[in-house]
Amino acid sequence: MTTSLAEKPRRSYGTGGLFVRADRSGRQTWYGKWRTNGRQIKRRIGPKRGEGSRDGLTRTQAEAELRRLIAETPGAARVGERLTMHEAGRRYTRYLAASGRKPSTLAAVRGHLAHWIEPFFADRAIDGIRTEDVADLVTLMQAGQRPGGLRRTKPLSPKTIRNAIGTLNALMSYAQRKGWTGSNPVLDLELPVVEPDEDIRFLEPVEVEAVGAAATSGTYEAVDRALYITAAMTGLRQGELIALRWRDVDWTAGRIRVRQNYVLGEFGTPKSRRSTRSVPMADRVAGELDSLFKASSMQGDDDLVFADPLTGGPLAKAAILRRFRKALRVARLDDAHVFHDLRHTFGTRMAAAGVPMRTLQEWMGHRDIATTQRYADYAPAPEHEAALIAGAFRSSSPIVSAAPGVVSP
Known part of the structure; x- marks a missing residue:
């Protein structure tokens, strides 16, 4: 019969533990167990040295072998190692890059780490960070006070704060799976509430034609005019338009196929x-x-399709916005519009034309139908809605007024 004897001393998270297992004949063997990547690992260490014997492993020798096995486990922190936020952040971004995350995602994570998370936590070990520490960081962000002595900035919006703390949450979850910390302090944190922004800026069809006709920036005139019209009448994102190639224009089927995106100077898959x-x-x-x-x-x-006429390469996004706002001014339109408003133009016009929300979701490439629903207010009301309301309140019986004996007609 096999007997398991648990090790008496209690260990800190991630350092593993020893236990002894005896077989039917009474021979005892050291075994080790530890956690990494969120799973428990058990390994045979070797025979236990009996009293007065020179064969087998002493507890000290078994401990040393356990530490060696843990250190050789892929992704495991070394026994006794306490990772700082800087080192954990470096390993986390390396993991994201190896996982094939998009350049935009990596840029956002690196920005959150460099501007807020690493300066605030500095060289603190991540296994010592508590929920109240993260709450202090949120307070600084709300006040626009940069950590680490960096210059002040304007108070961050709830959405920006949630994005940055979301990065910290993902990092701590990763660290927990790796066994670098025993808990995620972000999980119990109350974050600022993001008020939904229902304000959508868009252009009317006549304004789209006007801004297209006002594209008069010399060499870029033809490409800009086609760019504005295509953006407003297909709903493609700016990066998708820049990455569009002639093979994506299906003249026969009458469709434009979105296969690539252009973000942060690189071509990649769509959002x-x-x-x-x-x-x-x-x-x-x-x-x-x-x-x-x-x-x-x-x-x-x-x-x-929309190649830069001078280089044949992709158009520069900053230059697109400058020329777009110049065209707005020439057309005597509000130059506070941004290029993305052309995508909103497509969404609002399609909704107003009665396109079902599910179809519009597919056309615009929204991952979540809730994003598409912002255009639902622009959809036409069914003609029979008023009749439905009237019918619901119509009664075959007269309505009795408050005065006794008086019946309303």
Whole structure:
């Protein structure tokens, strides 16, 4: 019969433990157990040295072998190692990069670490960080006080705070799975509430035509005009338009296929799985793209549709916004609009035309239907709604007034 004898001394999280197991004949063997990557590992260490014997392992020798095995476990912290926030952040971003995360995601994580998380926690060990410590960081962010003696900034919005603390939450969860800490202090934190922003800025169809006609920036005139019209009538994101290639324009099927995105100077996959999609190509868009194709010297399948006329490469996003606002001023429109408002234009116009929200979600590449629902207020009301309300309050019996004996007609 096998007997298990638990080790008496209690150990801190992640350092593992020894126990002895005896077989039917009474021979005893050291075993070790520890946690890493969120799972428990058990390994045979070796025979236990009996009293007065030179064979087998003493407790000290078994402890040393246990430490060696733990240290060789992929992803495990060394026994006794206390990772600082800086080192944990470095390992976490390396893990994200190895996992194939998008450059935009890596840039956001590195920004949160560099601007807030690492300066605030400095060289503190992550296994010593408590919920109240994270709450202090949130207070600084709300006040616009940068940690580590950095210059002040304006108070951060609830959404920005939640994004930064979300990075910390993901990092601490990763550290917990790795056995670097025993708890995640972010889980019990109350974060600022984000008030939904229902304000959507968009252009009317006549304004879209006006801004397209006002694209008069010399060399960029033809590409900008086609860009504005296509953005407003397909709902593609700016990065998706920049990455669009001629092979993605299906003239026969009358559709534009979204296969790539351009973010932070790199081509990659679209924002989410749903963002890989195809969108109907209206005749107006097809006409603009046809004119642009005939005027362009870059007509290969892999050439960019909206290629920079001077370089043949992708358009610069900052320059797109400058020229877009210049066109707005020429058209005597509000130059506070941003390029993304053309995407909102597509969403609001499609909703107003009665396109079902599920269909609009597919066309716009929204991962969550809740994002698409922001356009629901622009959808036309069914003609029979008023009749439904009237019918609900219609009664075959007269309504009795408060005065006794008086019946309302």
